[in-house]
Amino acid sequence: MIKKLCCIVGIALLAASCKENAGTKGTAETKSTAAVVEDLHTQSNAAEVTMKHLDLDINVDFAARQISGSATWQIENKAKVANLKLDTYDLSIDSVTVDGARVTHRLDSFVKHLGSCLNVPIAPASKVVAVYYKSGKEATALQWLTPQQTLGKKQPFLYTQSESIYARSWIPCADGPGIRYTYNARVTVPKGLMALMSAENPQRLSDSGVYHFRMEMPVPAYLMALAVGDISFKAIDEKTGVYAEPNMLEKVHNEFAETGKMVKAAGDLYGEYRWGRYDILVLPPGFPIGGMENPRLTFCTPTVIAGDRSLVNLIAHELAHSWSGNLVTNATWNDFWLNEGFTVYFERRISEAMNDKSYVDMLWELGYQDLEKEVADLGAASPDTRLKLDLTGRDPDDGLTDIAYEKGALLLRLIEEKAGREKFDAFLKKYFSEHAFKTLTTEQFLSYLDDNLLKDDKEFREVVRQWVYTPGIPQDAPRAAQERFNKVNAERDKFLAGTDAATLATTAWTTHEWLHFLRKLPRPLTTAQMANLDKAYRFTQTGNSEIADLWFIMSVAAGYDAAYPAMEQFLSAVGRRKFLEPLYEEMMTTGKADMAKRIYTKYRMNYHPLAQTTLDKLILKS
Ligand code: BES
Ligand code: ZN
16 A cells, blocks of 8 residues: 555655654655655655756757757665656657666656656666656646747747646656755757756857756756746846846846845845845746746746836745745645745845835735635635645645735744744744755644744644644734825725825825725726726826736726726736736626637737636636
8 A cells, every 4th residue: 555655646855854864764665754755746756766966958949849858867776666757747758768778668647737657667776867858739837939929029938937846847857846956957049049047047148059057056846947038138236137038128127126135135134145146037928927936047027027116026025935945945835835925924024124114014914915815715714725735636736825925924924923023033044044955844844943932832832733724814813004004095085985086195105005095996996986097097008017907807897998908908918827817807707708708819829828727717618
């Protein structure tokens, strides 16, 4: 039975617990859960065969929309098993060698969400396994853009998005967050294009189209990243810089000019930045998420370029992952809140170091509203509203909700309030340094927290467990001061009582005040109210994507058709799932399914495969 389980269930070694188990007998399978953690989303056998280093040698073919080449793994067959098992998803495997000699591999049948396990026969002393392969048409990590889908319109573009379990669709690998390795890569692209990875990166074009990369720190597969396109670099300071398509490089550079200061603020809080450079790559608008914390090179949506730096807390977030996530990593996707909840908390602490407190209070409050909405959508009793998730047999993307982010961040805030900021900061700093390049489960975090911060407080230790293991928003959830939003509420009330929108006291408002104002208006407003707001503040024309998205949702609800052409324009270009889903959903639930279908069918090709999957279900199901 145990054996059978191990064939279908990956077991990730926990670096953190290696030491304490040194000298104990038995194979990885028979050891207690202290030594191994079951990761249900990998079929690899990394607990038995260590995969320490990857040499990737790939070619990017835009015409065929295919990545092909070899992934060469340096292994150590610790448990002396007969097979190395790697995750693959829609890869075709041309051949495999072990220590230079061709072997006969076997690709198991496809398992939903997980892909096909690749079995490579190995001997106890085997050292090097090379897999020659090609990516498939269903590669979930890859978005291939035509020149038309870029800003420059001249060159194609490719980027990857490997989190959560999509790295296996472009690299045969042990694809679990608890499995880390270093890597080198050689990437060949068409001449005239730049290639970048989550590694040491070039700053100029290579004449030959061949690029070399090195990542000397061990990282999990979900942090493997590649982007190829017409990309230029501009330095911010010695250690930070931006990459973008040439025609938006200046704007991007201006928006993110404070990045160096952010890195400093983050390091002052929780210990030195361990990754060398910190650069940001701004992608074309089809990028399906806001940002991705690829080590040394955050991938970011252009929809945060608002022109006034008002959305740069996304960068604080991705930067914070350089500690929470990239340095100290969730052991499995069930422990996702350890990555995201910590990062939201840390992101707001960076913001607090760089802005006044009332600004960060707004971020906390908007986050709280997101959490309330998420809990209402999922149902307050839903197991998915617990911090510790159970994603058995499910797509790990199901765990990608505001629970991990906002409930997780609130728990840390509660602990901070209980322990006092000074003690809590010292605790976090130590936590990051002692677990650097390691992996933790929720349970290991809780026991570390007990030992290092809550020793004398049995009652509160129980409170923390309630937060982690029970659903809903706990009664004792901290709530930010509402100073600035109270003023916004007063203006909203005036507007709803009939005051002309143009006369409201809004001159000092930032994006976040506007977001609160719009969120707290009744839905639907009358078309006259919509027109009155639009005349005063020109929301339909706004260049701020957060405000635009909310405004278009309100427009759909109200049937305010003056906004529809701009909305269609927005939907034709922007691929960020967070914007697309609620907007299309509003059309579906307010009797405008025909409009949703028409627009979606027209622009579906501009969206990322993962966004397509989500939206197909929402819009095309009927
Ligand atoms: N790591 C996440 C993105 C992610 C999570 C992708 C899980 C796939 C699976 C990233 O750090 C993130 O949280 N991005 C947010 C930004 C935000 C919270 C500031 C996003 O994309 O909206
Ligand atoms: Zn994040």
